[in-house]
Amino acid sequence: MVTARTEAVDVIRGLGLGADDYITKPFDPSQLVARVRSHLKQYERLTSGCGREERNKGDKITIQYVVIEPKTWKVWKHGVELKIPNREFELLRFLAENPNIVFSKEELFEKIWGFEYVSDAATVSVHVNRLREKIEDDARNPKIIETVWGAGYRLNDRES
Template sequence: MAKILIVEDDKKIAQLEKDYLESSGYEADVIGDGTQVIPEVKKNSYDLILLDLMLPGLSGYDICRTIRDEIDIPILMVTARSEAADIIRGLGLGADDYITKPFDPSQLIARVRSHLKRYARLTSDRDTGSKNKENQDQIAVADLIIEPKTWRVWKNGREIKLPNREFKLLCFLAENPNLVFSKEQLFEKIWGYDYVSDAATVSVHINRLREKIEDDARNPQIIETIWGAGYRLNL
């Protein structure tokens, strides 16, 4: 049974989320104070976090940033804010998806189920290693060393921690260098048809990757934007 942490200070909304999750076969805990989230996540093993952005004590943005730096777990933002800037900021800090209030409970459950299913596949791939015989033990790109079978990335001898989707995106581009892929093609390859978001999330993940692997993320040399076409990894 998947265990989900609900981070929500509105007791009515938190109880609604908890009731629907439990009726769908999930176990759910609730926290309403932002300062309690990080210790709780480190202490207990959760499979997914439903994270409100506006919280007492510590904002959802700060929580998302801290969790993503230390723990690989799907984070679904649940927020009353629907402005594009707020959504992009949350995704840029490491959230996997978002849903705005008020929401359809059935849509919430569908998104939770989709993210749990997707992360289970990614984790299985990481633990078993790639079964594609064409994969190399190492791929060298500029000052990066990518190890597809061990799910590790090194830059100038220092290991870089990448969440599952960022690693798969980088690995796919590195295994297909000098080719241009549209956002739609990358979305289909990395996220799949059953994912509930859209291709715009590719840009967010590319930007996150650039912050970690480029010497200057504002002037990327490894992952290049081909305007009007998509992205290309230069080798």
């Protein structure tokens, strides 16, 4: 997203609506190029697998009533396909591939956005909240993406 809006609330809203990045005008074209390169590297890391094994054999990861198809970038809830922006999908996929492990906001930010990204760990909270609204039956009482107070987030792959 390239915009003249510089307020923190605008950045949070833009990222919350699914933007993968947020750049304010005026901007340095070399910074834009660096961010695009960073996103491409991250895409390559995520699609190459980086030595990670998928939890489930085949092309799907099933977490309770949510099915994630990493190769097609599709997510299904109770059999209905959800529209999930790229960063939210990457976050969900990462958590699903590492179930029941607690990750701090900083760890998730580093894994999903990378070192080159200019923002902070609050971005993770925004994306987690957006994901919860989409995949949880009750976003106010999450059963899949749990908050571990003082530590971070974990994906619960067990029925509660």
